[in-house]
Amino acid sequence: MVRLPLTPAEVERGQRLGALMRQARKDRSMFEVAVAAGISPETLRKIETGRVATPAFSTIAAVASVLGLSLDDVWSAINRPMQASGRGRGSDERPDRLAS
Incomplete structure (x- = not known):
């Protein structure tokens, strides 16, 4: 399977997404949150630092649940700047994609 390069928007x-999860984690350890979500601490570290820009939906859902975030809140938070700038699904962007 060939993976397309990520767009700047992605x-x-x-x-x-990483900043939101880092902020929501507060004083909880990365290890504690990752284990509770059923992912590795390294995966959570990559998401929080933006190295994995399009994690699988199930990963986002699991981490959000552990952090007490609704998926609606996550979606709203990670898309807010694009909506505010008037950018949406333009011709230079692929449809919104959270999972690869």
Whole structure:
């Protein structure tokens, strides 16, 4: 399977997702949250740093659940800057994609 390069919007959205999760984790350890979500601490570290910009939906859902975030809140938070700038699904972007 050939993986297409990420668009700048996808990279930015991944960075916002990581920042949101880092902020929601507060004082909890990365290890504690990762284990509770059923993922490796390294996977959570990559998401939080934006190195994995498009994690699988099930991963996002599991981490969000552990952090007490609704998926609606996650979606709203990671897409807010694009909506505010008037950018949406333009011709230069692929449809919104959270999972690869």
